[in-house]
Amino acid sequence: MGGVAPGGEIVVVTGGCSGIGAEIVRALLEGAGRGKVTIVVVDVQVLPEEFEERDEVVFYFCDLASTASIHEACAAIRNEVGDPSVLINNAGIARSCDLLDDDDAYNDRLFRVNVLALFTLVRAFLPAMLDAKKGHIVTMASTASFITPPGLVDYCASKAAALSLHEGLSTELRTRYAAVGGRHILTTIMHPGWVATSLINAWESSLHSTGQAIATPRSVAAAVVGNVLGARGGQLFSPQHAWVVTALRATPHWLQNAYRDGIGKQTVIVAPTVKGKERQMQMQAQAAEKGYEVLEG
Numbered sequence: 001m002g003g004v005a006p007g008g009e010i011v012v013v014t015g016g017c018s019g020i021g022a023e024i025v026r027a028l029l030e031g032a033g034r035g036k037v038t039i040v041v042v043d044v045q046v047l048p049e050e051f052e053e054r055d056e057v058v059f060y061f062c063d064l065a066s067t068a069s070i071h072e073a074c075a076a077i078r079n080e081v082g083d084p085s086v087l088i089n090n091a092g093i094a095r096s097c098d099l100l101d102d103d104d105a106y107n108d109r110l111f112r113v114n115v116l117a118l119f120t121l122v123r124a125f126l127p128a129m130l131d132a133k134k135g136h137i138v139t140m141a142s143t144a145s146f147i148t149p150p151g152l153v154d155y156c157a158s159k160a161a162a163l164s165l166h167e168g169l170s171t172e173l174r175t176r177y178a179a180v181g182g183r184h185i186l187t188t189i190m191h192p193g194w195v196a197t198s199l200i201n202a203w204e205s206s207l208h209s210t211g212q213a214i215a216t217p218r219s220v221a222a223a224v225v226g227n228v229l230g231a232r233g234g235q236l237f238s239p240q241h242a243w244v245v246t247a248l249r250a251t252p253h254w255l256q257n258a259y260r261d262g263i264g265k266q267t268v269i270v271a272p273t274v275k276g277k278e279r280q281m282q283m284q285a286q287a288a289e290k291g292y293e294v295l296e297g
Helices: 019-032 067-080 104-132 153-174 198-209 217-229 240-250 253-266 274-290
Strands: 009-014 037-043 057-061 086-089 135-140 185-192 234-238
Touching: 009 019, 009 104, 019 037, 019 217, 037 067, 057 067, 067 104, 086 104, 086 217, 104 135, 104 153, 104 185, 135 153, 135 217, 153 185, 185 217, 185 240, 217 234, 234 240, 240 253
Parallel strands: 009 037, 009 086, 037 057, 086 135, 135 185, 185 234
Antiparallel strands: none
16 A cells, blocks of 8 residues: 555545444554554544544544535545545445335435445545546445345345445446556455344344354454455455355246245344343434444444
């Protein structure tokens, strides 16, 4: 990684205050070394105290559901910090909800945060990367880009869209923008499977009983940051064997249906214990205030 600012590379991490995003920030701080990277955290949540104490971390409040808020934050970043050389589109929201229990307002917010914000951020920061002939754009997708279990239809649709954005962006960089620096811009997409976040709390017993692998946010972050610090692009899966889901659509339709139905059994909501009910009530109160669960960060 070469320097573009006095403090080193400038890396924008959306949703860097919690979950996978916070682990990405930690991994960057640990892996890059002091003075080698400036990490710009863009989030609607409060920056953790551990990051406030680090000179390498800069925070900008931004509601990714608002195009105006994104443009305001991007302008401030360019003017006050500099042009980012790495954009990690990590932020995402989700909630478990059957299709008929969903609503238009939430669908609109989910697609604005999980999909449309990615387009706006890429358009904001890619031109400077092309001028510098250096850059890296990371997209946090999911194995849900390839398979849709019950209760997560809107989320899975948004991650399929994120995959399409990554593929189209990567292709345009190699073709449409090749002559103006596009061949020098790296792209990475990460597809985690089940990750130990608040989203799976109600299903965790079912996942364990069916032998499903549950990754930690830290392991997902480590793989992403490994590509960034190693200047490698590509497609990542966590766990690595989760790549097999990409072959699902090449199988007979009856087998696809059987696989999706099987995932439905993995996401059975188990009645919580007394202690679990107390925790569940706390989470529901927090979700009610926000109207969604922060998943990636």
